[in-house]
Amino acid sequence: MSVFDTLKERGFIAQVTHENEIRELFDKEKVSFYIGFDPTADSLHVGHFLGMMVMAHMQQAGHRPICLIGGGTATVGDPSGKTDMRKMMTDEVIAHNCECFKKQMQRFIDFSDGKALMVNNGDWLKKLNYIEMLRDIGPHFSVNRMLTAECYKQRMEKGLTFLEFNYMIMQAYDFMELNHRYDCKLEMGGDDQWSNIIAGVELIRRKEAKAAFGLTFTLLTTSEGKKMGKTEKGALWLDPAKTSPYEFYQYWRNVTDADVEKCLALLTFLPMKEVKRLGSLQDQAINDAKKVLAFEVTKLIHGEAEALSAQQAAEALFNGTGNLDNVPTIELSEADFGLKLLDLLAREGVFASKSEGRRLIQQNGLSLQDEKITDVDFVLSKELFSEKSLLVKKGKKKYYRLVIA
Structure with missing residues (x-):
């Protein structure tokens, strides 16, 4: 050929x-x-x-x-x-x-x-x-x-x-x-x-x-014709300082079912026979194909070690166990305690704007250590840190760690 x-x-x-x-x-x-x-x-x-x-x-x-x-x-x-x-x-x-x-x-x-x-x-x-x-x-x-x-x-x-x-x-x-x-x-x-x-x-x-x-x-677009590679923080960068390997991995792990086969064909070197097999998976099984896609693409850009770390962090979050060190981390200083959680997360780019954050909280889309945050004026205090870090969940699939510097 x-x-x-x-x-x-x-x-x-x-x-x-x-x-x-x-x-x-x-x-x-x-x-x-x-x-x-x-x-x-x-x-x-x-x-x-x-x-x-x-x-x-x-x-x-x-x-x-x-x-x-x-x-x-x-x-x-x-x-x-x-x-x-x-x-x-x-x-x-x-x-x-x-x-x-x-x-x-x-x-x-x-x-x-x-x-x-x-x-x-x-x-x-x-x-x-x-x-x-x-x-x-x-x-x-x-x-x-x-x-x-x-x-x-x-x-x-x-x-x-x-x-x-x-x-x-x-x-x-x-x-x-x-x-x-x-x-x-x-x-x-x-x-x-x-x-x-x-x-x-x-x-x-x-x-x-x-x-x-x-x-x-062809341009890299979704099945709906929208450009791929846009995140809430802007472009999906190949520089790990701009887009962490974990965030990069998660982007491909969360592509829509209809885009999996195309992304595997265009963005990996897997044989087409394997691409078609993975792309034909249905329902829950398509998640296995998404994991392969995310790992292979992250390995190409960031190397196998970073791909493994990102994969392990994703699995740890999904299973509620394991090492979370590779999850996107926000380090807090003493000055951050007493701030509204909404203001802090907007400042760190978790929300594109405070208004977006307010809407998400009002729609029960924000959790802290598996507890729904329902108050837009919720204040972050040091007493919340019984563990070394707190896990913020945004929507269904995005996680961030809050740690005391």
């Missing part, structure tokens, strides 16, 4: 520019391909997960990934899927974020001996002469056609700046530059990048008269 068939069987592929030619290319040579990552934070999040899995599958089949860090394009901001203009970033912040990305990618990609590359498009975009670029690249782009691209439609409603309008041209230029430097023949990305990817493919074919190809992979 070719890697194209593997990607198709596992549900990655959304759109391709030239399917038959891409299949033939994969069969006859080792292909250099690239996926772009904008360094807009100091950690990758679960939205980048699919891209790294695609790179891993491709590299295992003998092809060479090029991880393109958008040090140049991040100073402009990709308008794709955005309703507001992004904040511009300094070179120092971008450089720091790039280093953080590489550490996380090394769990998936082997960068040794040129088997994979990480390059920064700031290395060439920042050296461009504006007039030369306009003359060289401008004739190959139709403004009328660019304005029909999906990536601009949302921004057009609020006002698309000329700065953002240049993003497609810059991304297309990246593909051409990588083609010159590394014989890169394929650009891959999320399906929201389709218009930008086509622009690069067509630029190389028109200007260079060379073969170039594009492939998009």
Whole structure:
């Protein structure tokens, strides 16, 4: 089975520019391909997960990934899927974020001996002469056609700046530059990048008269079409300092039944026969599949030891026994005693807001040591701590430990 068939069987592929030619290319040579990552934070999040899995599958089949860090394009901001203009970033912040990305990618990609590359498009975009670029690249782009691209439609409603309008041209230029430097023949990305990817493919074919190809992979969404990876605290980060391994594990442990098989196919390396077996489980048995999913995904991102710890903490909570050290912990100082429990939990991000916390308490959705908290003005006192910690339960599945520092 070719890697194209593997990607198709596992549900990655959304759109391709030239399917038959891409299949033939994969069969006859080792292909250099690239996926772009904008360094807009100091950690990758679960939205980048699919891209790294695609790179891993491709590299295992003998092809060479090029991880393109958008040090140049991040100073402009990709308008794709955005309703507001992004904040511009300094070179120092971008450089720091790039280093953080590489550490996380090394769990998936082997960068040794040129088997994979990480390059920064700031290395060439920042050296461009504006007039030369306009003359060289401008004739190959139709403004009328660019304005029909999906990536601009949302921004057009609020006002698309000329700065953002240049993003497609810059991304297309990246593909051409990588083609010159590394014989890169394929650009891959999320399906929201389709218009930008086509622009690069067509630029190389028109200007260079060379073969170039594009492939998009499906976005990670629920069976209801909503983006996965959003938590009450924001994105589901791959950095354990931003999203703990336990919280990460619990996110996948609690996906809906309908999403289990898709997540197993896209986010683990389990054989498809096993994926289909687990995905076919029904009723209570589907929980076994969710445990496998949570463990495998957490192991990929955080390593086996952290996955085991998260698994044990989850089981300890479920069974009411065992080690709770890996449960998300809130350390209390002397100054915290006398505060309302609602205020404390809102401050620590357990609730998105105090109003959310009030609603949950009024709906009997908050417990302290298995006792329902019914008073929104409940005050936390030191006398409550007969044990070394108190367990807060939010809703049916979320737990937090309160400990005295």
